[in-house]
Amino acid sequence: MSVDRVRNTRAMAESPRCGASTRGGLACRAPAVRGKLRCRMHGGALGSGAPWGNRNARKHGVFTRDRITEQRAIQELLEDAGKLLGELDSN
Numbered sequence: 001m002s003v004d005r006v007r008n009t010r011a012m013a014e015s016p017r018c019g020a021s022t023r024g025g026l027a028c029r030a031p032a033v034r035g036k037l038r039c040r041m042h043g044g045a046l047g048s049g050a051p052w053g054n055r056n057a058r059k060h061g062v063f064t065r066d067r068i069t070e071q072r073a074i075q076e077l078l079e080d081a082g083k084l085l086g087e088l089d090s091n
Contacts, residue, residue, distance in 0.1 A: 016037075018039035019032070020038055020039070020043070028042060032044060
């Protein structure tokens with residue numbers, strides 16, 4: 001016995017859509033999360049997105065100007081020590 005049921009999808013069809021663009025360059029057709037401009041897959045979900053304060057952009061100092069000059073001075077010192085050891089070894 002089959003019962004035909006009509007699904008009420010009016011609210012889903014009338015809800016605002018996500019404003020993100022897909023990899024193919026088309027607009028995302030998923031509904032936006034309530035109170036947000038994006039769907040759950042494009043940043044509307046709770047806890048999604050980058051952390052506040054952008055901890056990913058912190059400088060670690062490896063490529064600063066002072067660090068580079070320090071590394072060059074250490075390299076020169078090691079080269080000089082290698083030459084001195086080579087001279088002492090040959091004598």
